[in-house]
Amino acid sequence: MEKIAVRNSGYQISRGRISRVTLLTETERLFTIVLQNNETLDHDPGQFVEVSRFGVGEVPISICSSPTRRDAFELCIRAAGRVTAALHRLKPGDEVGIRGPFGVGFPMTPLAASDVLLIAGGLGIAPLRSLVHYIIDNRRDFGKVDILLGCRDPQSMLFSAELEFWRQRIDINFLCSVDSAAAEWEGNIGLITALIPGVNLDPFKTIAITCGPSVMYRFVIAELLKKGIPPAHIYLSLERHMKCGLGKCGHCQIENLYCCQDGPVFSYPQIKNIRGALE
Amino acid sequence: MSGVLLYKSELCGLIHFLVADQTVIAPVPLTHGQFKFAAVTTLEEIALDAIPTLLPPKKYFLPPQESLLQYDTTQGEKMQAEVAIEETVLFGLHTCDLAGIQCLDMVFADRPKDLHYMIRKQHFTLIGLECNDYCDSSANCAMLFNHLPKGGYDLFLTDLGDYYFVDINTHKGDLLVEKSGLFVPVTPAAQDNLQKLRQIKTKRFKSEIPIRYQDIKPLFEASFESNVWTDIGAKCLACGNCTNACPTCYCFDIVDEPEFDLTRGKRLRIWDSCQHENFARIAGGENFRKERGDRQRHRYNRKFHYPMERYKQIFCTGCGRCSRTCMARIDLKETFNALIEECR
Incomplete structure (x- = not known):
């Protein structure tokens, strides 16, 4: 059999060099990556890339930096499996393979000029961070901004230094709640859904975006609807194993939708009746 | 021509x-x-x-x-x-x-x-x-x-x-x-x-199953919660024979195959099956099609329902390979008849 080269194959990678590794928690690290020839990734907030090391494999990771910061991009990676554990062993100067960006990101056009309510649970802060940075860099394009964050305990909180910066900004209302904490914790304790009723918002001017584990969505959506936010103003990012990123391999399929191409960000009406999307 | x-x-x-x-x-x-x-x-x-x-x-x-x-x-x-x-x-x-x-x-x-x-x-x-x-x-x-x-x-x-x-x-x-x-x-x-x-x-050649072409997709829409899927799930061995033998199944996995020196190798595309337990599992351990019945239902819907929305085409060719190859004797015609019976 003859082998011929494929130009513009969907599977070919761009070489990315790790310029910095930041330890966030025991299980999460932040990788700053520069593409070969200083190319720009050119992504939308909410999109993801396929990251790989040859010989180990490839995993989909959401981009957690804003496209407004063009010289590098960032990925927050939790060591959850074989490939991510191998990625955690990498040091600055090491290379990774990058494919993408893939998928539909957050609805940037409707978001501009709206009030924005962002609700993140756990690692869900990573994709939302790309949007938060985007908003901070274009702050005047957006209305009121509320950010709600929920996580297990204060130790598992990601980007804590940055969160302090968000908290101190007068043009962002940042609230955070943990499921449990030691006595010296000064913040809220409880589920993230408990924070929603207290947010002062105009439901028709607000677009709500939520990102977190799938168990969280049903409860968060119920609270948002209770606030009077129209269903079409609610967006969420779904987590599936996007193996190929090209809408072919079938792993991320939810009924007739491919999370990698049709999502990962969906509007609530888009998936409300899709069984298996929100369970 | x-x-x-x-x-x-x-x-x-x-x-x-x-x-x-x-x-x-x-x-x-x-x-x-x-x-x-x-x-x-x-x-x-x-x-x-x-x-x-x-x-x-x-x-x-x-x-x-x-x-x-x-x-x-x-x-x-x-x-x-x-x-x-x-x-x-x-x-x-x-x-x-x-x-x-x-x-x-x-x-x-x-x-x-x-x-x-x-x-x-x-x-x-x-x-x-x-x-x-x-x-x-x-x-x-x-x-x-x-x-x-x-x-x-x-x-x-x-x-x-x-x-x-x-x-x-x-x-x-x-x-x-x-x-x-x-x-x-x-x-x-x-x-x-x-x-x-x-x-x-x-x-x-007469239609082997008493259903019209245009009624097939609605049948699968109506039968999502049917017990037929639980019954099939109880028989299924999750071996993936049906998807391997299917002329329109194309799900795959991507894996690396290094050579012995570990510096060179190939990135391979290999057949995968939506019937395998880990197919829809994500890193945190959550599995979106945990039960065999869920996965069989997914397979059938991927032939008769979802492609009708995406490609305006039923992805079953009628070759009968899945029924012939199934070790648990899950039969496509029987499944259809059971669904039709239940939705009558």
């Missing part, structure tokens, strides 16, 4: 002509009344009366294992995307096989296009062979109108006794007819005989 005739005495010559400069693949007999597609060099090896082969011809377009990239990490993450090609003739494709290939074409040509598949596909010549009667009772081709040729071939042969009526569908087919010099012009009698055969077939 037009038709020509090929006398049966010339079929041997046609195979001889084809093998001269390319690989010829055709159904060959196995034991237990089974068949497979394999490389042949003479007419004698070919089973012209084959029922659908164990594995469908997709194994040539989407090999069980194929290299997407060659990599070399001695100086960073270097790679080259590649595709293995070979000039190949697939001979003796039934109408169900051709329908399956058309489905795969649709998927891989859908944007973003899969160039590996599309480049490889260009190097194939497809020669169909009409089934004049049913292969066995597992088939449900008539229900999906796949018992008649619907394109997707270069040449298509219909057995009319002493000769084959040959429909030419593409320029490639035209060139083959011209270069081989084995074909003769169509006679009015042959046209008549073809019409007669098709009329006989219309009587012979």
